[in-house]
Amino acid sequence: MLDIHFIREHADLVKAGAAKKHIEVDIDRLLKVDEERKLLRQDLDEKRAEQNRASGAIMRAEGGEKEKLIEAMQHLKTGMAETEEKYKAAMEEWQKLMLLVPNIPDMTVPEGVDDADNQEVRVWGEKPEFSFTPKDHVALMTANGMVDFERGAKVAGFRGYYLKGDAVLLANALSQLALKHFMTKGFEPMIVPSLVRREAFMGTGYLPQGEDDLYKTQDGEYLAGTGEVATMGYYQDEVLEASEFPKKMLAYSPCFRREAGSHSKDTKGLIRVHEFFKWEQVVLCEASHTASVTLHEELTQNAEEFLQLLNLPYHVVVNCGGDLGLGQVKKYDLEAWMPSQQTYRETHSSSYFHDFQTRRLNLRYRDQEGKLQFAHSLNNTAVALPRLLAVIVENYQQEDGTIRVPEVLIPYVGKEVMGHTA
RNA sequence: GGAGUCGUGGCUGAGUGGUCGAAAGCGCGUCACUGCUAAUGACGUAGGGGUGUUAAAGCCCCUCCAGGGUUCGAAUCCCUGCGACUCCGCCA
Numbered sequence: 001m002l003d004i005h006f007i008r009e010h011a012d013l014v015k016a017g018a019a020k021k022h023i024e025v026d027i028d029r030l031l032k033v034d035e036e037r038k039l040l041r042q043d044l045d046e047k048r049a050e051q052n053r054a055s056g057a058i059m060r061a062e063g064g065e066k067e068k069l070i071e072a073m074q075h076l077k078t079g080m081a082e083t084e085e086k087y088k089a090a091m092e093e094w095q096k097l098m099l100l101v102p103n104i105p106d107m108t109v110p111e112g113v114d115d116a117d118n119q120e121v122r123v124w125g126e127k128p129e130f131s132f133t134p135k136d137h138v139a140l141m142t143a144n145g146m147v148d149f150e151r152g153a154k155v156a157g158f159r160g161y162y163l164k165g166d167a168v169l170l171a172n173a174l175s176q177l178a179l180k181h182f183m184t185k186g187f188e189p190m191i192v193p194s195l196v197r198r199e200a201f202m203g204t205g206y207l208p209q210g211e212d213d214l215y216k217t218q219d220g221e222y223l224a225g226t227g228e229v230a231t232m233g234y235y236q237d238e239v240l241e242a243s244e245f246p247k248k249m250l251a252y253s254p255c256f257r258r259e260a261g262s263h264s265k266d267t268k269g270l271i272r273v274h275e276f277f278k279w280e281q282v283v284l285c286e287a288s289h290t291a292s293v294t295l296h297e298e299l300t301q302n303a304e305e306f307l308q309l310l311n312l313p314y315h316v317v318v319n320c321g322g323d324l325g326l327g328q329v330k331k332y333d334l335e336a337w338m339p340s341q342q343t344y345r346e347t348h349s350s351s352y353f354h355d356f357q358t359r360r361l362n363l364r365y366r367d368q369e370g371k372l373q374f375a376h377s378l379n380n381t382a383v384a385l386p387r388l389l390a391v392i393v394e395n396y397q398q399e400d401g402t403i404r405v406p407e408v409l410i411p412y413v414g415k416e417v418m419g420h421t422a
Numbered sequence: 423g424g425a426g427u428c429g430u431g432g433c434u435g436a437g438u439g440g441u442c443g444a445a446a447g448c449g450c451g452u453c454a455c456u457g458c459u460a461a462u463g464a465c466g467u468a469g470g471g472g473u474g475u476u477a478a479a480g481c482c483c484c485u486c487c488a489g490g491g492u493u494c495g496a497a498u499c500c501c502u503g504c505g506a507c508u509c510c511g512c513c514a
Contacts (some may be wrong), residue, residue, distance in 0.1 A: 042472065045483040052483085055495050059440050066494090073494040237487095239432055242492090366432070370451070372469075 001359045002101050004034060020321035022113060030097040037094050040087040047080045099208060103356040105321050106330040112320025116181035118333065119320070124304065125313030127337050132399045136340030138269045140397055141167060144419030146389075147270070159259070159267075159274045162385065166418035170392065170405070171277070171385050173412030178279045178383045179250070181309065185302050187250035187281065194254045195221050198401045200233030203361035205327040205353075212260040227251035231282040232357055239372065240365040246285040246295055246388035246409030250382055253278065270386040271345060279382035286365070287355055287373045293331070296352040299380040300332050303348040306383065310406045312395055313337040315344055327356035334381075336391040347388055350380035 009053055011027055018025050051073065058069045081230050110119050128134075141147040146167035152160035163171060201207040201222055206214070206229065215223040224230060231251040238249070255278050259265075266272035281299050285291045300316065307314050319331040331351035335344035355374035358364070364372045394403040402419040410416055 040471080045472070048484085049482055051494080055440075058494055178487080262495080281506045366450085370467080372432090388461085 001098055001356060002349065003359070004098070007031070007101065008034065013104060014101065018102050020105050020109070020111065020327075021102050022322040022327050022407070023102045023326065025100050025102065026097070030094070030101065031179060033090060033094050033097060037087070037090040040083060040090055044083050044087055045079070047076070047083060049246075051076060051080070059339060061145060072404060086286045099202075099360075100141055102324075102326045103329055103353060105324055105328070107325065107331050108318070110318060110320045113185070113322040115323045115333075117320040118317040118323055121316050121318050121332070123313075123315040124149075125307065125311065125337070127313045127394050128339060130339070130397075130399075134339045134394065134397055135229050135401070136269065137393045138417075140393050140401065140403065141270075141389075143401055144403065146170075146393075146418070149268075156274075159272065161270065161386070163389075165398070166403075166413075167389055169413045170389055170409070170418065173405075173409040175252075175277075175279065175383065176412045177309065179410060181306055182250045182279070182281065182302065182382050185248070185370050187248040189252065190231065190234075191252045192227045192234070192251045193194045193251045194224045194227075194256065196224045196230050197221050197232065200229050200236060203207070203236060203363075204229050204232050204357050205325065205360065213258050215256050217393075221329065223256035224253065225257045227253035227255070227278060227280040228282055231280065231379075232363070232377060234360060235284065235363050236361045238363060240284070240363075240375065242286055242365050242367050245329070245365070246283055246291070250396065251280045251282055253280075257343045270390040274387060275388070277385040279384075281378075281380045281382050284363070284375045285378070286367070287376055289354070292352045292354060292376045292378060295378055296330065296350065299378055300334070300348075300350040301377065303334055303350060303380055307334065307336060307347070311408075312390065312406075314347070315400070320421070325351070327353045329354055329356075336388075337392060337395065339394045339397075345391070347391060348381040350378075352376070352378040 002014065007027065008031065015027050018027070024195070054069060054073050054076070058066060058073070061069055110117065112118065126185060138147075140148070142149065145165045146163065148162040148164060150162070152162050154160075155162075155201065176195045183189065195217070198207060198220065201210075201224075206225070207222075213225065217223070228251070230253065231249050234249075235247075254275060256275050257273075259274060260271060281302065283295055283299065285295055304314070304316070314334055314336040317333050317335060319328075319333060324331055328351040331349060333346045334348035334350070336347045337343075354376055357377045358374040363375055363377075365375050367373050392406060393403050396406060398404060398417075402417050405413045405416050405418055
C-alpha cells in the first residue's frame with residue numbers, strides 16, 4: 001500500500017508506475033473517492049464536535065433543562081446517521097482501491113511486458129559439456145530411485161511426487177548447507193507456519209488479488225506459497241527498535257501453490273509442483289531507499305554465493321516492469337542452467353518493497369528522533385528444494401546415469417556419487 | 423469439544439457509564455547535579471486524520487483487540503468474531 005498523501009501529490013508518478021507494471025488501476029477514481037471521503041469526514045467531524053459539546057452541557061445541566069437538551073440531541077443523532085452511512089460507503093470503496101494501487105518500480109527496472117523482456121545482468125560459471133546426450137532430471141532421478149512421479153500422481157494427484165533415497169539425502173544436505181551459509185551472513189533460522197490467516201496475506205500483498213493461486217481451508221486460513229507470508233506476519237502490528245535493524249530471518253516452510261492458469265507449463269518433473277520446501281531470506285530494515293538497495297544487492301549476492309558453492313552455472317536477470325508483483329520495487333531472478341532444456345530456469349527471486357508491505361502489516365519502528373516509521377522489507381529465496389535438486393542432478397550427471405555429489409555437499413550426503421551404477 | 427477468566431499507550435498495569443486518551447511504574451528524551459560509562463531530581467513522552475502555518479503552536483475529530491448494538495453520552499453495559507490464559511474432557 002502506498003501513502004495516500006504521496007498518491008495525491010504524485011498522481012502522475014503513480015500512474016506511470018502502474019503503466020510500467022502493466023497493471024490496470026483507476027487512480028483518478030481513487031482521488032475522486034478520496035476527496036469525497038475527506039469532505040464527508042469533515043462534515044461528520046463537525047457534527048460530532050457539536051454532539052460532544054452538547055454532551056458536556058447535558059452533564060452539567062439539571063432537571064428540566066437536562067430533559068430538553070437530551071431531547072434536542074436525539075434529533076441531531078438522526079441527521080448524523082445519514083452522513084455516517086455515506087462516509088462508510090466511501091471508505092469501503094477507498095480501501096478497496098487503495099489495495100489495488102501498485103508500488104512504483106525503480107528507475108533502473110527495464111520496460112517490458114513479461115519475463116521474455118527481463119534483461120540479463122551477469123552470467124556465472126561454465127555450462128557443462130557432455131560427451132553423451134544428457135538426460136533430463138525426470139529420467140535421471142526416476143532411474144536412480146530418487147523420485148516417484150507415478151505414485152505421486154496416484155496419491156496426490158496432478159504434479160504429485162515422492163522424493164526417495166539419495167534425493168532425500170541431497171535435499172537434507174542442501175538444507176544443511178543453506179543453514180551454514182546463511183547463518184554466517186547473520187540470518188536467524190526460523191521454521192514458520194504455512195497455514196496462515198488472511199491478514200498476513202493481505203499484508204504481504206498476495207491478497208486480495210491472488211485468491212486463485214492459494215489453497216484455502218474450510219476454516220478460512222490459507223496455505224502459504226512461501227515462508228515470506230508468515231515471516232512478515234511475525235512482527236505485524238508491532239513496533240521495533242531501529243537498533244534491531246537490519247533484521248535478517250531465514251525461514252523454512254512447506255510451500256503450497258495451486259498454479260492456477262499454468263496447467264500446460266512444466267507438466268513433468270520437479271520444476272513446477274503444488275507443494276515443496278523452501279528456505280527464504282526475509283529482511284526488515286530502516287525506511288531508507290539506500291538501505292533497501294544495499295540489502296537487496298546483498299541478498300542477491302548471498303544467493304549467488306550459494307549457487308557458486310554448488311558450482312552451478314547461472315545468470316542473473318533484472319525483471320522488467322510487467323514481470324513485477326504489485327508491491328515489488330525491483331526484482332532480480334537467479335536462473336540456473338538446465339542442460340536438458342538448454343535454458344536457464346529460475347531458482348531464486350530477490351526483491352524489495354520499500355514500505356509497501358509494512359504499511360499493510362502495520363509494522364513500524366522507532367527511528368533516531370523517536371518517530372514511528374514503517375520499516376522496509378525485502379526477500380529472496382535461499383534454497384527452493386525440489387527445483388534445485390533437478391538443477392543439480394542434470395548438471396552433475398554422468399554417462400552411466402549416476403550423479404556426482406557437488407564437492408561442498410559430500411560431507412552432508414556422505415558419499416561422492418548418487419544413484420545405481422549402470 | 424465443555425466451563426470460566428481476560429484483551430488498555432513502546433512495555434507492565436490501574437481504570438466498571440460523563441470531569442478518561444486514560445493513574446502508576448518501566449523505557450525513552452531534555453535539563454540540573456554528580457567527575458566517570460552509575461545514582462538522584464525536575465520536566466516531557468500514545469497513534470492516526472483534518473484545519474492551520476514558511477515552519478510550528480493552536481483548534482477539531484477518531485482510536486482502550488475487531489465488528490455490531492444500547493444510551494443524550496461507552497475503555498466501562500449487551501451481542502458476534504478473533505486471540506490469550508485456567509480447569510475439565512479427549513488424544514498423544
